[in-house]
Amino acid sequence: GAGVSQSPSNKVTEKGKDVELRCDPISGHTALYWYRQSLGQGLEFLIYFQGNSAPDKSGLPSDRFSAERTGGSVSTLTIQRTQQEDSAVYLCASSHLVTSSTGELFFGEGSRLTVL
């Protein structure tokens, strides 16, 4: 597709269950990002993938969170043993390799996670 695609758009789960969120980036973009948006908290960086390089996982809040990117394209964010504080909108973004004239991120519409 033309834009970043995320699924599911909405997910309701029970506390303690695992969830998987999927992101399909813009074709040709080498970089992929996950952010978390909580009410009134802005956007919190979670993880960054660039090509075949080791990802920057410095923003993952706990070891319950993990992400992978297969074949340099689609990414899955997994949250294990979900807690109520994990409720948020999870935004995926992609970009070209950053140069002196590029560097903007293109965002998907997000996956809204509600943990009951």
Added chain:
Amino acid sequence: AQSVTQPDIHITVSEGASLELRCNYSYGATPYLFWYVQSPGQGLQLLLKYFSGDTLVQGIKGFEAEFKRSQSSFNLRKPSVHWSDAAEYFCAVAYFGAGSYQLTFGKGTKLSVIP
């Protein structure tokens, strides 16, 4: 560490009035700066960006922003607001780390427009 401050959580303006949204950043090098807009239930859309050169940058939907290094600011402006501009606006600064690149966002300013 890099950071972005948007001092105004919520702003209300009348349709047709001018608008200025404030953004201050902290970053140790020459910044790449961005403004994004988010409508309810939508992802973020880029309004404009500053990388270098002319400090007054033009964006989409009639928005502009001015980079002022001395004030560490990148304020967003629009001369005449339309009802469709009601949304949340995020300022961001790019961070270049070892093998990493990310945008650090402010907490956003929600804009309401009165008819």
